[in-house]
Amino acid sequence: MEGSDSYLIRPNYQHKFKPAVVKECIRETVKARLSEVQYDPDEVSELTRTLADSVKNKVKKLGFDRYKFVVQVTIGEQRGQGVKMSSRCLWDADTDNYAEDVFMNFVLCGGRVWKLFLLSSREYECGGG
């Protein structure tokens, strides 16, 4: 079926996930939220959750249709400890990608390694049920 948009299984070049754009988006969101914040054990868990949600909502607005997102935010206190984070993914390297950014504060290592993994979704192919 030539020229039929509804049977795309790969995104067009214009619609492909752009890590740089998303990274900038993350950076702005986190900077705005965490710049003046100190580590408070009671509030930080709520802060992490709301930060993850707001990043996700911002990225949704960037207009990457046909993509699913996973956002992960990690916040830790700076006490001179060692931390190491790593990840591996099994995905379609042609369509899927990730963006991450790290924010550091004097006492609050918003070691926000937030990863945004976009995977193309094939719901349109199912022909509407």
Add this chain to the structure above:
Amino acid sequence: MSRVNKTPSLNCSSQQVVDWSRRLCCIFTNNTCVNVPRVKDDEMDEYHNEGSFNTEEADSIVKECIENVVGGDDYNQNLVNKWTSAIVERCLTQLVKLGKQYKFIVTCALMQKTGAGLHTANSCYWDTAMDVSSTVRWESRTMYCVVSVFAVAVA
């Protein structure tokens, strides 16, 4: 009489195809509008559960991988790089061996125990019926390990 061999291509969306097929069903059933019978939700679940992802199985796989890699060791800054890579790669290969139709993301954080706090939060925009995530927290005398697994359905 010449035949047109090429079928004309039709630009349409899948929603239009569904609408037209429903209308055709109506025409063939004497012009009464019939609701296309939908598979009930529990029947759909039975169909999907054959291939759906079991988080308990994933948890046990992840715990086993962590134990095998850092089971009896103390936090060592020189080795922590290798440890996190090994944990993550091992988890991924074990999950792939389950043979489910899923894409996987596995993340691992290893932190030394100094009394500092660490918080992780995830927010996902996906199909809540098919996609799942699970987080395993493990600790030893000198370190914490947090492994998150995200399974995103392909089909």
